[in-house]
Amino acid sequence: MPFSMDIYAWDSFPIDTLLFWCFAAVMLISGLCVVTVKRVFHAGIAMIVCFVCAAGIYALLGCPFMAALQLLVYVGAIATMLLFAVMLTDKMMEPRPNTTFFQPFMGLFASVLLFGLLWLTVSSSKFGFAGWANSTAASSSAIDITSLSTTNIGLRLLTPYAVPFELISVIILATLIAAIALARKEDRSPADSGTPADAPASPAEPASTPAKE
Amino acid sequence: MYQLELHSVLSVAALLFCIGLYGVLTRRNSIAMLMGLELMFNAVNINLVAFAHFLPHLDGIILAMFGLAVAAAESAIGIAIILSIYRNFRHIDTDGINELKG
Amino acid sequence: MLIALIAIYAAVSVNALFLIWLERKISGRIQRRQGPMLCGPKMMAQKSMWLGGWFATACDATKLIFKEDIIPSKVDRLGFILAPIVVMLAAIAVYVPIPWSATSYHQTEQVTFAFADLNVGLLYIVAVPSLTVFSILTAGWSSNNKYSMLGGFRSVVQMLSYEIPMVFALMGPIILAGSLSLGDIVKAQTQGLFGIPFLGWFIIPSVIGAAVYFICAIAESNRPPFDMPESEQELGTGFNTEYSGMRFAMFYLAEFSNAFVVSSIFTAVFLGGWSIPGITPPPELNLGFCILPYFDLLVGLVVFSIKAYSVLLILMWIRWTFVRVRPDHLMNFGWKFLLPLSIANVIVCTVIAAVQQIYYGGLS
Numbered sequence: 001m002p003f004s005m006d007i008y009a010w011d012s013f014p015i016d017t018l019l020f021w022c023f024a025a026v027m028l029i030s031g032l033c034v035v036t037v038k039r040v041f042h043a044g045i046a047m048i049v050c051f052v053c054a055a056g057i058y059a060l061l062g063c064p065f066m067a068a069l070q071l072l073v074y075v076g077a078i079a080t081m082l083l084f085a086v087m088l089t090d091k092m093m094e095p096r097p098n099t100t101f102f103q104p105f106m107g108l109f110a111s112v113l114l115f116g117l118l119w120l121t122v123s124s125s126k127f128g129f130a131g132w133a134n135s136t137a138a139s140s141s142a143i144d145i146t147s148l149s150t151t152n153i154g155l156r157l158l159t160p161y162a163v164p165f166e167l168i169s170v171i172i173l174a175t176l177i178a179a180i181a182l183a184r185k186e187d188r189s190p191a192d193s194g195t196p197a198d199a200p201a202s203p204a205e206p207a208s209t210p211a212k213e
Numbered sequence: 214m215y216q217l218e219l220h221s222v223l224s225v226a227a228l229l230f231c232i233g234l235y236g237v238l239t240r241r242n243s244i245a246m247l248m249g250l251e252l253m254f255n256a257v258n259i260n261l262v263a264f265a266h267f268l269p270h271l272d273g274i275i276l277a278m279f280g281l282a283v284a285a286a287e288s289a290i291g292i293a294i295i296l297s298i299y300r301n302f303r304h305i306d307t308d309g310i311n312e313l314k315g
Numbered sequence: 316m317l318i319a320l321i322a323i324y325a326a327v328s329v330n331a332l333f334l335i336w337l338e339r340k341i342s343g344r345i346q347r348r349q350g351p352m353l354c355g356p357k358m359m360a361q362k363s364m365w366l367g368g369w370f371a372t373a374c375d376a377t378k379l380i381f382k383e384d385i386i387p388s389k390v391d392r393l394g395f396i397l398a399p400i401v402v403m404l405a406a407i408a409v410y411v412p413i414p415w416s417a418t419s420y421h422q423t424e425q426v427t428f429a430f431a432d433l434n435v436g437l438l439y440i441v442a443v444p445s446l447t448v449f450s451i452l453t454a455g456w457s458s459n460n461k462y463s464m465l466g467g468f469r470s471v472v473q474m475l476s477y478e479i480p481m482v483f484a485l486m487g488p489i490i491l492a493g494s495l496s497l498g499d500i501v502k503a504q505t506q507g508l509f510g511i512p513f514l515g516w517f518i519i520p521s522v523i524g525a526a527v528y529f530i531c532a533i534a535e536s537n538r539p540p541f542d543m544p545e546s547e548q549e550l551g552t553g554f555n556t557e558y559s560g561m562r563f564a565m566f567y568l569a570e571f572s573n574a575f576v577v578s579s580i581f582t583a584v585f586l587g588g589w590s591i592p593g594i595t596p597p598p599e600l601n602l603g604f605c606i607l608p609y610f611d612l613l614v615g616l617v618v619f620s621i622k623a624y625s626v627l628l629i630l631m632w633i634r635w636t637f638v639r640v641r642p643d644h645l646m647n648f649g650w651k652f653l654l655p656l657s658i659a660n661v662i663v664c665t666v667i668a669a670v671q672q673i674y675y676g677g678l679s
Contacts, residue, residue, distance in 0.1 A: 014216065014217075016217055017216065017217045020217055024225045027229065028225070028229060028232065031233070031252055032232060034245075034248050034249065034252060035232055035233070035235050035236030035239065035248075035252075040245050040248075044248065047248050047251065047252070050229075050252065051255065054258070054259060057222075057259060058258075058262050060217075061222070061262050061263060061265075062266045062269075063262055063265065063266070063274055065274075066258075066262055066274055066277060069278065070258075073281055073285050074251070074255070074281070077285055078251060078284070078288045081292055082244060082248060082251075082292065084292075085244050085295060085296065088296065088299070089244065089296070089299045089305050103239060104239050106238070107234075107235050107239035108235060108239075110238060111232070111234050111235040111238070114230075114231050114234060115228055115230075118224075118227035118230070119227055122220050122224055122227060123220050123224065125220070127267070146268075146270065146271070147269075148265060148266070148269065148274060152271055153274055153275065153278075156272075157275060157278075161275055168279060168282045168283070171282070171283065172282065172285075172286055175286035175287075175289050175290055176289075178290055179290055179293040182293035182294060182296070183296050183297065
């Protein structure tokens, strides 16, 4: 959604390109922080910065609905869960088992190779868009699938994507049950075999504090 | 002339994907591996939303939303598994989790 | 754009400072005492209780600014320093889509006066407190203090449990109005229920939703009776324990501005925002220029402020009336009572919206 800044006569100032590159730069730098810093908690904070920048990019690409969903689900749920898990399991005092010396270099080699492949593919493709919207078989509905508004997203979710929508709710229900079953404490005593587990609500004594290093 | 192009957004997403891949391959802490995995999911979502913007077609956003939901579910299960592993092994170094019980 | 940013920051800060004074006065009156009386013009204080102690908040703020910035040695510095910043950011960012007023003077149609009337405004307002959740967790853990950590965990658990009924409670008005934009929701309330303008406020079709939203909003902003994360008697202010000076002031200001935001969202979504039932003229008449230019803007602003501050007074009243909720009671209440109730509210509002559509447009 290109919009113009009212700075004198700069009506065609490419603000959205500038903003995109700012968001992309911060996102990639924080992504690098996620994969390189030693303290996992700091990696978690960098990951949240990355998610917020990705939300900004979604808003720039014309879908603020997706941006708000990204904040709500990724930052509010996934990142919080990951930070909880970090607090429960982060042990800094254990001696580290030996690892292969070349592991970081092999990882770097694989990533660089993959990035080179993807970049060459992307930059040498000619993306031709003429007639795309009219040629898909699912465009028989009455809504305009070229406008990314929330109304259209809702309509498209209910027809023709109603079945995946219901299946997602089944997946989430299965996840809920499985996560509770996996994470509950195994109480073997017969006295309280009927107590429901509330492991997500009252976590065990956190395994680390920031000072243990 | 300075319009935002599709291949710039796709390259940025590809770079983020490879950074996440590096994290998954290199990190020893299981939760840090999950963080790299979340970066990869994000890169894929950026890809889909970019196509939805530039084509333009709505299905990119729909697929991105479904991917978001499935990523959240998968992350929850992953964390539950890691907590079980922590309870059994007392650490979550992936290099040390190499014994089956029994 | 820069002026708008400075304006919003100034407005938020001044508002929060005024609210802290108001809260202390109202708390004093509820407890049969006078509240702050000494920091202000003495002559006015002797005339009336309500004129005294105006500078109390300014004195408090000055004290907090000039306090020494103590960072304990064993804290995690990145998290400790980042948490108040992110909390303040989220508290200011959530002011953006609130519809203060609307005008049709010199416009082709009625334009909502908000900092930015996003068309996903309500979803944005639900999404931005996720940053608050993350920063409270970070603050609790980085402080390297068992009480702070417990306070942080409890707060996150409370906020996550009450976010879901809050979203469902807000879905009633979204279905009735047909839009996520707050400006559209307020405009839909001016049209009235089945043609009766006095019943247009969404508190009437979705009473349950309004009650659920009110309770969840108190829980989301960590206000008493849901202030278990910062309970003074048990946890010693919880995640705030290690913070002093300006950092504590940021948490404090963020909590008060959150309370105001929550009450203004309640008025915008359920109480009709800037409109007076029956008196606010339809926008086609274009009565923007009555006595002054932008007259309907000013009237709307005054009405909105009156409604928002009334809801805020009710919040303050509730603070000193109810006992603090215990954690297990809180979880039971949130998951087993409020969540089914809010889903029932969605069903009721859907039925009312469908009946209204049939009434207006025939069977479809």
